[in-house]
Amino acid sequence: MFLEPLLTGITLGGMYALVAMGLTLQYGVARIMNLSYGEILVAAAFAVLWLFTAAGLNPLLGLAVVVPAAFIVSWLIYRILLLPLVRRAKTRDALEVDSILATFGLLFVVQGVMLVIFGGAYYSYSFLAIPVNVFGVTIAANRLLALAFAAVIGLALYLGLTRTRAGTALRAVAVDPVSAQLVAIDVRAAAAMAFALGGGLVAAGGVLVSMFLTFNANIGVVFTMKALIVVIMGGVGNMLGALVAGLILGLTETFVATWIDPGLTLAATYTIFLVILLVRPQGLFGRSGR
Amino acid sequence: MTATPLLDVQGLTRRFGGLVAVDNLDLSVQAGEIVGLLGPNGSGKTTALNLISGALKPDTGSIALRGGAIAGLAPHKIARLGVARTFQLVRVLGSLTVHENVLAGLAFGTRNDWGPRAEASAEDLLQRVGLGGRGAVMTSELTYIDQKRLELARALALRPELLLLDEWLAGLNPTELLQGIELVRSLRSEGIAVLMVEHVMDAIRSLCDRCVVMNAGKRIALGTPTEVLSDPEVVRAYLGDSDA
Amino acid sequence: MMLSLPVKLIGTAALVALLACVPMVADGYRLSLAISLLNYTVLATAWALFSGPTRYVSLATVAFFGIGVYTVAVLGEVLAWPLVLLIALGLGMFVALIVGLATLRLSGVYFVIFTFGLAELVRQLVTWFEVNITRTLGRYVFLDVTTDQIYWQLLGLTVLVFVAGILIRRSRLGLALRVIGDDETVARHIGINTTAAKVALFVLSASFMTLCGAIMAPRWSYIDPAIAFNPVTSFQVLIMALLGGVHRLYGPLLGVVPLTLLFEFLLANFPNHFSILIGIAFMLIVYAIPQGIAGLLEKLTKRKGAAS
Numbered sequence: 118m119f120l121e122p123l124l125t126g127i128t129l130g131g132m133y134a135l136v137a138m139g140l141t142l143q144y145g146v147a148r149i150m151n152l153s154y155g156e157i158l159v160a161a162a163f164a165v166l167w168l169f170t171a172a173g174l175n176p177l178l179g180l181a182v183v184v185p186a187a188f189i190v191s192w193l194i195y196r197i198l199l200l201p202l203v204r205r206a207k208t209r210d211a212l213e214v215d216s217i218l219a220t221f222g223l224l225f226v227v228q229g230v231m232l233v234i235f236g237g238a239y240y241s242y243s244f245l246a247i248p249v250n251v252f253g254v255t256i257a258a259n260r261l262l263a264l265a266f267a268a269v270i271g272l273a274l275y276l277g278l279t280r281t282r283a284g285t286a287l288r289a290v291a292v293d294p295v296s297a298q299l300v301a302i303d304v305r306a307a308a309a310m311a312f313a314l315g316g317g318l319v320a321a322g323g324v325l326v327s328m329f330l331t332f333n334a335n336i337g338v339v340f341t342m343k344a345l346i347v348v349i350m351g352g353v354g355n356m357l358g359a360l361v362a363g364l365i366l367g368l369t370e371t372f373v374a375t376w377i378d379p380g381l382t383l384a385a386t387y388t389i390f391l392v393i394l395l396v397r398p399q400g401l402f403g404r405s406g407r
Numbered sequence: 408m409t410a411t412p413l414l415d416v417q418g419l420t421r422r423f424g425g426l427v428a429v430d431n432l433d434l435s436v437q438a439g440e441i442v443g444l445l446g447p448n449g450s451g452k453t454t455a456l457n458l459i460s461g462a463l464k465p466d467t468g469s470i471a472l473r474g475g476a477i478a479g480l481a482p483h484k485i486a487r488l489g490v491a492r493t494f495q496l497v498r499v500l501g502s503l504t505v506h507e508n509v510l511a512g513l514a515f516g517t518r519n520d521w522g523p524r525a526e527a528s529a530e531d532l533l534q535r536v537g538l539g540g541r542g543a544v545m546t547s548e549l550t551y552i553d554q555k556r557l558e559l560a561r562a563l564a565l566r567p568e569l570l571l572l573d574e575w576l577a578g579l580n581p582t583e584l585l586q587g588i589e590l591v592r593s594l595r596s597e598g599i600a601v602l603m604v605e606h607v608m609d610a611i612r613s614l615c616d617r618c619v620v621m622n623a624g625k626r627i628a629l630g631t632p633t634e635v636l637s638d639p640e641v642v643r644a645y646l647g648d649s650d651a
Numbered sequence: 652m653m654l655s656l657p658v659k660l661i662g663t664a665a666l667v668a669l670l671a672c673v674p675m676v677a678d679g680y681r682l683s684l685a686i687s688l689l690n691y692t693v694l695a696t697a698w699a700l701f702s703g704p705t706r707y708v709s710l711a712t713v714a715f716f717g718i719g720v721y722t723v724a725v726l727g728e729v730l731a732w733p734l735v736l737l738i739a740l741g742l743g744m745f746v747a748l749i750v751g752l753a754t755l756r757l758s759g760v761y762f763v764i765f766t767f768g769l770a771e772l773v774r775q776l777v778t779w780f781e782v783n784i785t786r787t788l789g790r791y792v793f794l795d796v797t798t799d800q801i802y803w804q805l806l807g808l809t810v811l812v813f814v815a816g817i818l819i820r821r822s823r824l825g826l827a828l829r830v831i832g833d834d835e836t837v838a839r840h841i842g843i844n845t846t847a848a849k850v851a852l853f854v855l856s857a858s859f860m861t862l863c864g865a866i867m868a869p870r871w872s873y874i875d876p877a878i879a880f881n882p883v884t885s886f887q888v889l890i891m892a893l894l895g896g897v898h899r900l901y902g903p904l905l906g907v908v909p910l911t912l913l914f915e916f917l918l919a920n921f922p923n924h925f926s927i928l929i930g931i932a933f934m935l936i937v938y939a940i941p942q943g944i945a946g947l948l949e950k951l952t953k954r955k956g957a958a959s
Contacts, residue, residue, distance in 0.1 A: 150760060152767060201938065210759070211704075216761055217708055218893070218937045225886060225930030233923055338882070342768035349764065380779035387772050394753045394761060460840060476689050486842035500833040511830045515842035521823055565841060 120254045122375040123368070128260045130367020131267040132326050136340060137347035137359040138274060139318030142277070145291045145354030146311035149199055150213055152220040154344060156188055156227040156336030157316055161323030162332050163235060169242050176244055180324050184317045191316025195309045198223070203305070224338070225231055239329040263325040274314075275356055286310050291354045310385035319344075339383070346390045352400030362401060365389070411474045413438045413600050414459070414569055417420055419468035419478075421458055428454040430624035432468070436569060441591070441601045443611045443632065446621035452604040453495055453499045455621070458572050459602070460492045461485040472569070475483060489517050491567035493575050495604075499546045506542030508557055514566025527601065532560040536590065552583055559590070563599075573610040576610050588613055608636070620644070654932055656731035670806055674799040685955050688911050689805035690867055693893040694884075695903035696812050697859035700819070701852045704828035707759045711750070712764035712888045715743045715857045716922035717880035719864025721777055724790045724874040732796070736865050744854050745863025746773070751850035781876070790903060796869040804866045812859050816900040819855075824848060845911035883926065890933045896943025905944040 136158065143151050164186075165179035167227045174182075202219060206212035245259040278284035289297040298304055322340075326332070347366055351358025366386060373385040393400070412435040419432040429451045436442045444452050457463040459470055461482035473640040477485050491512075499510050502504055513520040520528055533539050535555040549557060555575060562570060574586050578649040588610050594601060611618065611632050618635045620628040622644035628635040635641055673685050694712055702709050722739035730738070750769065754762040779786050819825045827848045830838040838845050845883060864879075871878060887910070895906025910932075915929050 150763070193899065196906065198934075205843075205941075214706060214708060215759060215937065215941070218889075219934060221710065221886070221889070222933035222937060225926045225933070227930075229759045230931060231925030232926065238771070271947070338771065340767070342771070345767070349761065374959045378779065380782065383768070383772050383775045384779075387768070390765070392755055394757065394765075398757050398761065408876050462836065462840070481844075482839040483844045485843050486840055492840055494837075498834055500830055500837060502833050503829060507826070507829075511826055511843075514826055514842045517842075561841065 118251060121256070124254055124256050125260070125375075126249060126368035127364065128256075128264045128329075128367070129371055130273075130364035131214075131264045131323055132363075133347050133362025133367050134269045135271055135325070135345055136319050136322035136359045136364030137344045137351065137363050138234060138271060138356055139315035139322070139358050140341075141348045141351070141356070142287070142311045142318070142345040143315035144348060146287050147195065147199075147218070147308035147310075147315075148203075148209060148212055148294075149195070149216045149312060151315075152341060153219060153224040153227055153310075153337075154220075154315075154319055155339065155341035156224055156231075157191065158319045158323035158336075158340050159231060159327065159332060159334060159337040160227065161187055161320035162327035163240070163334075165324045165327055166240055166242055169244065176324055176328055177262070180266070180321060182276075183324055184320050186321030188313045190233045192309055192313035194316070195312040199312070200305070200309075203308070208283055224341075228334060228337060229293035234335050237333055237335060239331045239333045244326070244328050257329060259328040264330050266325055267322075270318070271360065273357075274318070278356065282312070330368035343386060346386060346393075349398075350393050352387070352402040354378055355400065355402050358400055412436060412438070413440075413472040413473060414602065415469075415474075416455075416459065417469045417471075418513060419455065419458055419470065420466050421463060423467055427624050428457060429465075432621070432624070432626055434619050434626065436600050436602050438568070439598045440616050441595055441603065441614050443618040444602060444604045444614035444621065445606075445611065445618055445635070447643075448625075450621040450644070451624040452621055453573055454624075456492065456573055456602070456604060459485075460490060460571055471590055483515070486565060487515075487517055489566070489568040490571065491516070491562035491565040491569075492571035493562055493573055495556075495573040497551070497554045497558050499549070499554045499557050499561075501545075501547040501623055503535065503546055504542060505538060505544050505546055505549065506530075506555055508546055509542075509560050509564045512561040516565030516567070518566050529564065532564055533557075535563070536560045537586065552579060555579075563594075567599060570599055570601045572601060572605070574604055574606065576605060576607045584610065612636075653698065667806070671803065671934055674802050675706065682802060684911075684915065686798070686802050686805060686870070687847045687915070688868075688907060689802070689809050690863060691884070691891055691907045691911050693805065693808050693812050694860055694862045694888045694902055695907050696809075696816065696890050696900070697856045697863070699892045699897040699900075699903045700812070700816055700859075701849075701856035702892070703850065703902075704825075705833045705849055707755070707762045707853075708889075709851070709853075709856075710763060710885055710889070711769040713748065713880055713882060713884040714766070714770040714862055715860035716864035716867075717747060717773060717777075717876075718743050718753060718873060718880040719771065719866070720868040720871075721863040721876070723794075723865050723868035724792055725869065727792055727794050730954075732794075732827060736862060739861050739865040740858055744858050747762055747854040747857035748850065751853040752846075754847045755849040755853065770880045770882055770885060774876045777880075779875045789873060792869060792871060794869045796902065798870075801866060801869060805863070808859065808862055812901065815855065815859075819852075820900065824851065828852060881958075883929075886929065886933070890929065890936060892943075893933075894936050894940070894943055896945025896947075899944075899945045899949075902943055902945035905948075 131399055140154055143149050160182045164183050165176045168174040168179045169176055198219060199216060202215040203212060206215055221340055245262060247258040248255045249258045249261060278288060286302045290304055292303050343366060345360055347362045351362035366389065369385050369389060370382040374382050414436040416432060416434040421429045422503055427478045429497050432455060444455065446452050454463065458465050461480055464479045469476060472488055472490065477488060506529055509532050510525055513525045513528055530542060533542055536559050538560065540552060546557065558645055559575065576584060591601060591614055615632050617630065618632050619626055620635050620641045627644060628638045677685060694716065698709060719739045722742060726735050726738060742882055747809055750765060754765045778788065827843045831844060831848060833843050835845055842946055868874065891906040891910045892903040894910060895904060896902035917925055921928060
């Protein structure tokens with residue numbers, strides 16, 4: 118009972134890392150603490166479920182539909198709902214409080230819509246649920262595929278941020294929005310872009326997660342929570358930190374679920390969070406602030 | 408030196424990533440003394456004040472107040488031990504009245520003054536910095552110079568033995584400057600020691616008993632104002648190295 | 652208009668006495684509405700007691716409320732009522748203390764995130780405990796507490812929360828909190844132990860929420876973790892406090908009255924769209940009246956004062 122939870126934990130951790138990367142973009146670059154983040158994940162999961170069952174569309178092809186859609190929706194959310202708050206905020210703290218409140222309201226709206234359409238029941242669909250043997254452990258093919266896709270998307274994002282001009286601009290805004298302006302970076306456009314990218318990433322996470330986990334209209338909050346913890350653990354704005362922290366969280370949860378009790382996974386998550394807060398609030402890889 | 412200095416800083420070091428903002432700094436302030444902390448911009452003066460007041464924790468080095476170690480203590484503990492400060496960019500409490508700003512200093516400082524006695528002390532302190540009778544005004548409505556006065560009154564309300572002033576005289580016009588210098592001088596007669604970061608040379612010459620000059624985090628000179636200001640290394644630090 | 656202290660005291664006493672008579676004249680529906688109003692008054696005022704001056708947004712109201720409810724569900728029939736209240740209070744304060752010590756040393760975001768999932772965490776822990784240890788999920792509560800008694804207890808708690816608010820405002824703690832709300836760096840440098848002040852206030856605020864939950868528990872005859880820890884409660888309390896305004900003690904009350912009535916109406920007529928509607932209502936408030944009704948009133952009266 119070690120290799121199996123290890124593999125399961127790595128797939129789960131990969132999903133957390135991918136989802137957290139999007140949140141760290143939204144919070145690190147756009148400075149929006151988005152509490153409705155997980156709702157996009159659930160919406161994406163329902164969207165591919167619907168495409169798969171109604172139109173017979175392969176979930177991986179569904180990615181090509183859902184991710185751009187989430188990107189556009191998130192961009193619109195930023196431009197329409199959040200930009201007025203950005204304009205109004207006198208300080209970074211004020212924006213933080215306002216964005217927390219606004220996205221908290223949005224959470225209930227989106228969740229409410231999904232509850233009306235799908236009710237509170239759990240959903241899943243069967244896609245590539247073929248057992249595959251890896252190092253003598255049986256694991257469903259869909260999990261491996263989800264992990265591979267998450268790795269590819271994560272790598273593409275990392276390269277995009279570090280090797281391209283636009284990516285460098287985003288990172289510059291994350292480090293210092295004021296100085297970024299001085300070198301002719303349009304900070305608001307960069308923030309909108311980061312927020313939209315974050316939305317695309319969490320939608321991708323939702324599609325991949327839906328291939329092997331059951332989900333319902335209420336679980337967005339839990340994903341938001343875990344993504345937030347991963348972001349804090351990895352250090353805000355730190356992509357590699359998010360990867361490592363995501364894997365730690367996924368592995369911890371899976372081992373707690375297998376060895377102790379599945380009912381205690383959230384307790385395990387919180388224990389990790391508590392330890393981080395007490396020992397290294399700036400995150401595992403964050404530099405201590407001034 | 409025989410008596411224990413009021414403030415004794417030894418080997419103080421603080422890094423930010425690769426930058427050593429304060430590098431092995433030694434510095435002392437005797438009771439009732441006014442010491443100037445000089446140096447070009449970015450030489451680590453404010454960081455040094457932040458380390459002494461507890462806003463930052465030092466990487467290495469010791470800070471002793473009356474012989475007791477205070478390095479790395481929380482700022483509120485250091486404040487209660489008798490170290491008050493002002494800030495480089497003036498920080499007053501905008502949603503409180505002028506009177507309440509000073510009350511706040513009285514209530515949590517070294518003496519924990521509260522009630523009618525504190526009310527009277529607050530008015531005395533305001534009088535002293537030239538804000539007498541303006542206690543009911545909202546702080547956000549004060550002019551810049553009055554905010555600076557208020558910040559000093561709030562710091563004095565803590566009844567400190569050591570006052571850290573971070574460019575408190577900067578931005579004053581000539582008349583205000585003279586008043587300001589007199590005010591700081593009057594603190595010495597009450598036995599309050601002052602460590603002041605300052606660029607205004609007139610103030611330094613007329614107030615400071617001794618000066619410490621920093622450059623790139625290190626102490627490069629120590630002595631009376633006249634001595635340090637004629638020190639070739641200090642001149643070089645301010646004006647730049649001709650062959651650099 | 653300044654009233655002298657005795658006049659204020661007599662006026663307040665008369666008002667409380669009048670409110671205490673409500674169960675004698677109101678029918679069942681009106682009494683339950685009055686209980687709702689008091690319930691949200693306590694919760695929203697307690698919320699603003701902490702979040703108003705410190706500007707730390709707590710999303711965990713129902714975590715404490717639920718602890719109160721569930722303590723009664725488990726112990727209500729076993730122990731004497733005051734003892735049950737005391738145990739609930741102790742549990743609520745203990746949880747608040749842990750949360751406060753872990754997060755209130757740090758910037759506000761950590762606190763928000765921690766409280767965001769706290770109710771869910773407590774709910775899962777209670778569920779786990781019930782399923783694995785006591786092997787009962789969901790409990791019937793048959794207590795010898797009448798609706799009138801619930802009303803009177805809530806009224807007492809309401810008085811207490813306002814008295815606490817007034818006393819804090821006049822105390823050194825109150826001044827400390829206002830300084831912290833303005834500039835935490837200055838607060839620390841004038842000798843305020845900011846963490847201790849915030850933790851103390853958070854624990855106080857949480858104890859009112861916990862007691863409120865405990866007093867309300869007998870209203871349900873059946874309680875399970877999903878009922879006790881319903882996240883919508885935290886959300887409603889937050890909306891009410893923000894609509895009313897959090898910088899005045901009476902502020903939340905101005906939000907509680909209209910919104911309790913509105914929520915009753917929405918819940919009765921659009922039960923399925925309830926969460927969408929309150930989500931929209933909430934966003935409107937955040938965008939349109941960020942200072943709350945109390946802030947608006949003050950602005951208006953100030954303008955009038957300046958004009959005359």
